[in-house]
Amino acid sequence: MDFEQADALNQAIRLLSLRHRARAAALLAPLGLHPGQEALLLELARTGPMIQAELSEALGCEPPSVTLMTRKLEAAGHVRRTPAPSDRRASVVELTDSGKALVGQIKRLWCALAGETVTGLPAQTVAELPRILRALAGNVDARARRPHGSGTV
Incomplete structure (x- = not known):
């Protein structure tokens, strides 16, 4: 891939990420x-309820980030943390009634955001996007585990 094509691709991914998050x-x-x-x-x-370490893995986040998020969500009354029965050092995180109610609102917002994001694209392209984006994420993850310089760029 030449630089112009690589730059266009990387810029498009970067802009999508920034704008989607905003x-x-x-x-x-x-x-x-x-x-x-x-x-x-x-x-x-x-x-359903999960140990924080499992939640971290499922979300692809570092454990300290999940700890901070769960603390804030617990303070807001949306989740509850309790000691794990098998390991008192671990915490099990579960939704409270407030959190369950909030999930419904989040799902509606998520549908709206997805709809805005793919406006104007053909239905077949929209249907293929999750697979394509997961493949891109997998490629980046796989390359991040390799030492710099091994493999092709």
Whole structure:
């Protein structure tokens, strides 16, 4: 790939990421949430209670980030943390009734954001986007694990 093509691709991905996050922040702010917190709440809604370390893995976040998010969401009354029965050093995180109610609002906002993001694209392209974006994320993850200079660029 030549530089011009690489630059165009990297710039498009960067701009999409920045603008999507900014739009998500604007939509989440009236709910008292910051980007990332909605993903944590949605994950708990999908899976049920989880140990924080598992939640960190599921979200692809560093454990300290998940700890900070859970503390803030707990202070707001949206999640509850309790000691894990198998390991008192670990915390199990679960949604409260407030968190469950908030998940419904988040889902509506997420649908609106996705709709805004793909406006004007053909339905077939929209259907293929999750697979393509997961593949791109997987490529970046796989390359991040390789030492610099090994493999092709």
